[in-house]
Amino acid sequence: MKFRITAFLLFVFSITYSQILVINELDSDNPSTDTAEFVEIKSQTPNFSTDGFILVFFNGSASGNDSSYLVIDLTGYETDNNGLLVVGSPGVSPFPQLLIAENVIQNGADAVAIYQDVPSAFPEGTVANITNLVDVLIYDTSDPDDLGLIDIFNDDPNFVDIAQINEGSSGSVNSIQRNNDGTYFTALPTPRRLNDGTGISINPVTISVSQNQYNEGDTFDITFTSESNVTADLNFDITLSNFGFNTTDFTGSTSLTILNGQNTTSTTITLVDDADDEGDEVLEIRFSNLVEPVVPFNNNIEVRVVDNDFTIAPWGTPISPTTGIVQSTQPEGYYDSLDGLSDVALRQALQDIIADPNIVRAHTYADVIDILKEADQNPENSNQVWLVYSEEGRAKLDLQTTSSNTGKWNREHTFPRSRGGFNDIEEDDIADGISIFWETKADSLRHANSDAHALRAADAAENSTRGNQHYGEYVGPSGTLGSFRGDVARGVLYLEIRYNGLEIVNGFPSTTGQLGDLAILLDWHRNDPPDDYEMNRNNVIYNWQQNRNPFIDQPDLVEYIWGDNVGEVWNQQLSIDDAEISIISIYPNPTKGRLYIEGKDFINLEVYSVEGRLLKSFERVKNYVDLDMSSGLYLLKVIQEQRIITKTIIVE
Known part of the structure; x- marks a missing residue:
């Protein structure tokens, strides 16, 4: 007993x-x-x-x-x-x-x-x-x-x-x-000390810095303080390297001494201000050779290094949208099989394109982080992602990795997982890159969990606020412009066609596989048409998944499947780019520096490097402009009223 x-x-x-x-x-x-x-x-x-x-x-x-x-x-x-x-x-x-x-x-x-x-x-x-x-x-x-x-x-x-x-x-x-x-x-806790107070006394050393973020070019001190005065000179080394941050990114001593009878020392670190666009980085201060009874009190202290060499894209953010700058990278004839079809046949032909098991790829949920860092990159700062609901940039480094979501971003399922009936598996925890993927088809509903066309970078706290609400129940944070509404509408409409088992319906259903409200989402699509930001993310995701969101490339398709043209025969519209370009003539190209402009009205010009950095701007140009630039390849953005055209020019 x-x-x-x-x-x-x-x-x-x-x-x-x-x-x-x-x-x-x-x-x-x-x-x-x-x-x-x-x-x-x-x-x-x-x-x-x-x-x-x-x-x-x-x-x-x-x-x-x-x-x-x-x-x-x-x-x-x-x-x-x-x-x-x-x-x-x-x-x-x-x-x-x-x-x-x-x-x-x-x-x-x-x-x-x-x-x-x-x-x-x-x-x-x-x-x-x-x-x-x-x-x-x-x-x-x-x-x-x-x-x-x-x-x-x-x-x-x-x-x-x-x-x-x-x-x-x-x-x-x-x-x-x-x-x-x-x-x-x-x-009270006593880690690394015997519970009865006996044993060899340890002497912990604390790392401290005054800030957790500095800019390239800044100088700052790292201070080291032992709990008790040392009884002999304490020599130790530290390292700052962490992923891309290494010894070429700073100057300053990493070998230190706390003198006998004292308890503190410090080193001064200067961050190198180079011309490379490396993105924001994080240095990590850590001890490399403390010997007992001297032990670290804290360790692996992270300090963000903000790179001032970020690039700016020639297109706008969703709250300052542009169109016509980013061109679709769809293969020639990508949607040709849809012409002449209607209703159910049109739906099926569209699914045959975007869920073709011989072409389309599925990646892990961990891979989505890398996809979103590229696809949702803030056009105004290449070191940030653009947050879908809160309409702001957030450092790519501020990805949520712990239970704390304050100031962090994470992956938002526009079609909530709990409503879609899909989730991740153990293999989803591994980011294995663009070259490793699962085969996928229309019945592979689980792959909707990591389909980047319907995943967005979002403020982590706002993501929690949205929860699994239907759109219409959730309309975004108060005080924002709602610039995300057409984007998320096209994202979830894509999912209905891409995967069997998902449906966008009217109202706010409780049935797994259904999401609402269709009428509201159609209005959001019509009132917030695709822009350059959305076309760029479509191109990026296509590079990974080998399929596209057709409602960004061909937004009128929405009307033929859910809207005012259901039952009518679909035929692709001709591109209007040629018509737009014919209104304004700019020549010669290549040029020795002077560009002539023929058109009815004044135009504004912006010249960008091929990396997307704004170099020059000209306002109210009528007849010609002298670029006065060195030889090379440039992007020329032509702005006339609400029309924007981007051309590649060569300066000889």
Whole structure:
């Protein structure tokens, strides 16, 4: 017969034998944003290799079924001079030896266990068991006991009377800490320090900078402060490199010394202002060679470096739209098979083009991030994406990667996943690039999850506000111009044709696969026609997916499928570009510098480099203009009233 001790927080967990490793401390909910959660492991002897051990987390909720949700391989790590190994998120201080993401440790009622095993022994969803078990802690944040987990682990003859330990109510500042006799208590967290206050004293060093963002050309100081004065000169190195940011991007010393008897030193870093359009970057300040008992208090401190060499596109944003500058990259004859068709036959022929399994490609949901960085690039700043609902630019670096969405952007499904009945799979977490893709067809509804024609860069908080509302229920943030409305209408109408199982209907339906409101979306399409921004994103996505949104290339098709011309025969309209160009004649091309203009009215001219940088502008030009530019290839934007034409010119 088993006996359970239930004394208040203390003396709830007795071990009947000496263990190699134990769970020494757990903080699953500190603070409530979960930026400083950790598990601390303790070995019998210091500097103990944890090769061959794993840390497994079990979900004790009703939906979790006491099954594994996270496995951490401890191979390659060892405990410190006090026999401690901290596995934690970046907000833990002193800094963890094994870093995990924020907000991954669940609050309970759950369990965390050490096994002497391989990670593959616990695929996600594996029910808790006692095979090769080394230690376990069942815990909660003022939740009822998980009797299932308790019964499972009490079946191990090496453990006696395992009980569930309460860390405290949600948001508690306490952690669960192990006494030397195997019982547990709660107190303020003590990561990398023995719970009883004994052991070798550590001396954490803090990295600090006055700002988290600087411009190229700026100079700033990095200060390092130890908790206690050092008793001998402390020499250490730091690195700043991070992805594209490297030693060519800054000057300043990265080898430092805190002198004997002191506790601080600093270095001055100057960011190189080069002429390269590298995009905004992030440098990462991190220690490279601290030796115990000196340890990092914090680490991997990120500082954004804003590149001032961004480019500006010759076309406008959705709130300052232009047309006629960006030309469709559709292959010749792409829509020819539609001519002479109507109604159901027209729909089917259109689907045959944009869902052709021999041509069209599907990419992962992670790939969509790279697609949107290009397709939704802000025309006014190549280092930003344009946010669909809030109508503003946002740094590409501000992609949401944690639970915090303030000031971040993420991927918005214009056709909400919960309404479409599609979702991601494990393979969707891998961004494997443009050259690796799935074959896809009209019945591949799951691929709608990552179809970039219907995904947009959006302010993360506004994305949450929209939720899964139908359009019409959701009309965008107050005070904005609604420049997104035609764009999202064409995006979801595309999905209906592209995938079997999706439909745009009138009203606000609750049936999976349906989205509303059709009448409102048709009005949005008519009142906000395609512009250069939308044509550019259509071209970018076509490069990845090998299909296009036809309602951007041929907007009148909407009327023949849903609108005023349903049942009528479709034939492509002739291009009006030639007619527009004939109104204004500009010559010669190539030119030695002077361009002559023939037309009825004054025009404005803007000259751009081929990279999209505005070089010169001329207002109210009538007969001719002298460019006075060096030899080369340029883009000439001709503006007359509401008509905009872009031409390529050569200066000899």
